[in-house]
Amino acid sequence: GGHCVELNGLFSEFLARLGYDVKLLACRSFAGPEVRTAAEGFRAVPSHMAIAVKTLDGEAFFVDVGFGEAPLSPLPLLADGVVIKTPEGMESRILHVEDDQWELQWLRDGAWTPRLRWAAAAAERWDQHSPTTGDFLAETERWRRQPLGRKLLCSKLTRDAKITVAGARLKVTSPRFGPESRVTITELGTADAVRDALHEHFGIPLSETV
Numbered sequence: 001g002g003h004c005v006e007l008n009g010l011f012s013e014f015l016a017r018l019g020y021d022v023k024l025l026a027c028r029s030f031a032g033p034e035v036r037t038a039a040e041g042f043r044a045v046p047s048h049m050a051i052a053v054k055t056l057d058g059e060a061f062f063v064d065v066g067f068g069e070a071p072l073s074p075l076p077l078l079a080d081g082v083v084i085k086t087p088e089g090m091e092s093r094i095l096h097v098e099d100d101q102w103e104l105q106w107l108r109d110g111a112w113t114p115r116l117r118w119a120a121a122a123a124e125r126w127d128q129h130s131p132t133t134g135d136f137l138a139e140t141e142r143w144r145r146q147p148l149g150r151k152l153l154c155s156k157l158t159r160d161a162k163i164t165v166a167g168a169r170l171k172v173t174s175p176r177f178g179p180e181s182r183v184t185i186t187e188l189g190t191a192d193a194v195r196d197a198l199h200e201h202f203g204i205p206l207s208e209t210v
Helices: 003-017 120-124 133-144 191-202
Strands: 021-029 048-054 060-063 091-097 101-108 111-119 153-157 162-166 169-174 182-187
Touching: 003 021, 003 048, 003 060, 048 111, 091 111, 111 120, 153 191, 162 191
Parallel strands: none
Antiparallel strands: 021 048, 021 111, 048 060, 091 101, 101 111, 153 162, 162 169, 169 182
16 A cells, blocks of 8 residues: 555545545455455455545545546445446446445456445545544555555556556556457666656656656
């Protein structure tokens, strides 16, 4: 973890300052059935943080700007199983599952696949807000010890593509969904090529990547 606390924490603060009711959801990520220590494929403890937002007219939405491949638009925060298709073509739904949990799923390769779970009670309470500065600092220190905290990783989602620079590799998936989706992987090879890719695809100035 780490990215989600920073990105969703800051975005939740931004929404709160605009006047929205905001709270954070501690989520367990789906790690896959191959993870033997995970119950039903989910990690044993929360490792992701998402956002719940209540609009001025009282509607609640699930928002996530910190997940690896989250929906580009908010999802109604209702465990009714209604399928929502967001602009990039992703199809998602939220279900009420056993043990009083809510589960976010997405349609992947024609099958519904779990993504996140959080406590149903957390979706109903509105008495919490964003992390404190101390929470951010503690998460930053923890993140530095994680494998992803010790490597270069930049990822961007658009309606048409997912673009990622990981180490010295550029990966582009376009379009992101549908039978025409294609993955292109480019081995960048040199530090200069990595800097050029960061500048071209993410707008990161070369002076900040030296």
